[in-house]
Amino acid sequence: MKKIININLSSRLIPIEDSAYELLRQYLDSLKRYFSQEEGADEIVSDIESRIAEIFQDKIKKARTASPMQT
Numbered sequence: 001m002k003k004i005i006n007i008n009l010s011s012r013l014i015p016i017e018d019s020a021y022e023l024l025r026q027y028l029d030s031l032k033r034y035f036s037q038e039e040g041a042d043e044i045v046s047d048i049e050s051r052i053a054e055i056f057q058d059k060i061k062k063a064r065t066a067s068p069m070q071t
Contacts, residue, residue: 010046010053015060024052 003018016024031048035041 009056010050012053012057014053014056016056 004015005018005021007014007016007021007024009024028045028049031045032041035044038044
């Protein structure tokens with residue numbers, strides 16, 4: 001059974017599998033390293049995190065409304 005954890009991503013509560021969280025954390029860390037020398041690096045990474053959180057929330061919302069019909 002996969003473990004689900006709740007994370008705070010751009011002030012949004014997101015339920016995510018712990019293995020997926022590890023991949024997300026690695027990705028966000030790589031973005032921070034990539035943009036570290038750019039002016040406004042924190043804002044760039046924050047904007048990307050915000051967009052990821054928006055996409056996750058949209059997918060969660062769609063999954064809740066697309067539940068299978070009960071017989």
